[in-house]
Amino acid sequence: MTTSTSEQVTYAYAVARAHPDLARSLTGLTGVAGAPVHLIAEGGKEDDGTDVVLVVSPVPAADFREEGLGRHLEDLGWLEAVARAHHAVVEEVTDRTPALPLRLATVYLDDGSARDMLRSAVRLFAERLDRLAGQTEWGVKIYVEPAARDAPSAPESVPSADVTPGRAYLSSRRRQRDDREAVYRAAQEAAGRVAEVARAYATDRAAHRPQQGVLAGGTGENVFNEAFLVPRGRSDAFRAEAAEAGRGLPGVRVEVTGPWAPYSFAMPQDDADGTEGAYDTGGTDDADGPGGTGGAGDPGGTGGTGAPGDPGGTGGTGAPGDPGGTVRGVTP
Numbered sequence: 001m002t003t004s005t006s007e008q009v010t011y012a013y014a015v016a017r018a019h020p021d022l023a024r025s026l027t028g029l030t031g032v033a034g035a036p037v038h039l040i041a042e043g044g045k046e047d048d049g050t051d052v053v054l055v056v057s058p059v060p061a062a063d064f065r066e067e068g069l070g071r072h073l074e075d076l077g078w079l080e081a082v083a084r085a086h087h088a089v090v091e092e093v094t095d096r097t098p099a100l101p102l103r104l105a106t107v108y109l110d111d112g113s114a115r116d117m118l119r120s121a122v123r124l125f126a127e128r129l130d131r132l133a134g135q136t137e138w139g140v141k142i143y144v145e146p147a148a149r150d151a152p153s154a155p156e157s158v159p160s161a162d163v164t165p166g167r168a169y170l171s172s173r174r175r176q177r178d179d180r181e182a183v184y185r186a187a188q189e190a191a192g193r194v195a196e197v198a199r200a201y202a203t204d205r206a207a208h209r210p211q212q213g214v215l216a217g218g219t220g221e222n223v224f225n226e227a228f229l230v231p232r233g234r235s236d237a238f239r240a241e242a243a244e245a246g247r248g249l250p251g252v253r254v255e256v257t258g259p260w261a262p263y264s265f266a267m268p269q270d271d272a273d274g275t276e277g278a279y280d281t282g283g284t285d286d287a288d289g290p291g292g293t294g295g296a297g298d299p300g301g302t303g304g305t306g307a308p309g310d311p312g313g314t315g316g317t318g319a320p321g322d323p324g325g326t327v328r329g330v331t332p
Contacts, residue, residue, distance in 0.1 A: 008058040009065070010108040013037070013089045014261075015118065015125045016099040018051040025096055031057040032085045040111055042118045052125050054118045055093055056111065064107045090261050098129045100266040128267060135203065136235055136259035138228050140242050141211075142190050143220030143253040144183050184223070186249040191224050193245035194254070201238040204229040206264035220253055227264040235259055 011032050016022065022039065029037045035057040042052060062068045072078045083104055090101045108114040118125070198205060210222040230238045239256050246254035 007061040009061045010056050010111050010114045011035075011059040011064065012102050012106045012108060012114055013055045013057075013086060014093050014099040014101045015129070016053050016055055016093050017097045017129050018053050019097040022053070022093070022096055026055070026092065029089065029092055030085075031089045032082050033057075033059045033063070035059060037089055040115050040118060042115065042122050052118065052122055052129065054114055055089060055099075056108075056114055057089075059107065064105060069105060090263075094261045098133045099261065100125060100128055100132070101261045101263045102266070124267075132229070132262050132265060134233075135229050135231050135262060135265075137262045137264055138202075138230055138235065138238060138242070138256060138258035139260070140194050140224070140226055140228065140245075141222055141255045141257075142187050142194070142224035142246070143222055143255065144187050145220045145251050145253055183251040186252045187223050190245045190249055190252050190254055194224075194226070194242055197238060197241045197245065198228050200241075201234040202228040202230050204265055208264070229262060229265045230259075232259075 013031065018041065026037050026039070031037045037055060037057045040054040040056055042054075063072060072082075086104055090099065093099045094101075108117065206227045208225040208227060210225045212222070228238070228242075235258075239258070243254060243256045246252040
């Protein structure tokens with residue numbers, strides 16, 4: 001089957017609570033592929049909370065159907081441009097009304113298919129919008145710095161004459177291993193401190209896979225990568241206290257990012273398997289750049305890319321403040 005170069009599909013950015021000024025505020029806004037953004041309404045009622053809309057734009061079918069998208073997912077430059085455009089639209093919407101960000105590259109055959117999806121899940125969306133009202137997402141990452149992780153230990157003393165080179169080597173390797181494990185234990189302690197902060201301020205959390213390689217950014221090994229849902233009124237305190245989680249722990253760096261739209265909490269994990277209508281492209285769990293979702297539910301959507309600024313896909317959710325298992329590199 002061939003696809004016309006002019007054929008288009010409908011790209012969905014977010015489900016939002018209807019707002020009198022939303023359509024006007026989006027006038028002139030362009031999204032992915034430079035296409036104008038518009039709204040699809042389901043026709044719900046304000047008095048029962050089902051007055052929700054879908055924020056969409058047309059995109060080339062050749063780029064977003066399975067075969068074309070599969071090729072593009074190997075192109076980090078293209079993927080970053082799409083992610084940034086996606087995120088810019090979501091931010092514009094969430095500045096004006098509560099919204100549920102959808103996963104990167106969520107596409108439908110046409111506006112009619114997108115409207116059918118919205119209609120089929122309108123009450124679920126309305127309930128989730130109520131749940132997330134007044135809350136924002138914050139990302140917390142913990143890194144083990146390479147200088148502390150990899151630096152060899154200084155010898156305890158000059159080897160005595162009766163210590164063979166082999167024994168001296170083994171002793172040195174043992175000290176290096178012990179030092180390395182100490183740094184990972186320090187990272188686990190930092191994770192525990194983050195958990196305490198989350199228990200005080202967050203209402204939910206989502207665990208993401210630690211980033212590796214180019215996606216990790218900066219220096220150090222990412223051993224902890226989580227998102228937290230925090231009421232706006234508690235956000236400043238959460239950010240300040242979470243950022244202090246690495247204090248006094250040599251070789252450990254804590255990074256706090258946000259506030260973001262609630263990408264990681266848009267839908268309950270159990271409801272993220274999809275709704276008929278959109279392509280399932282298999283996902284881009286390791287993509288970088290703002291605009292990904294990593295666990296933000298996407299009824300009928302694609303695999304997603306990780307929370308903005310906190311990419312890497314999700315590892316599931318848990319109780320607020322639960323550090324989500326062990327820090328990478330630490331044996332429980």
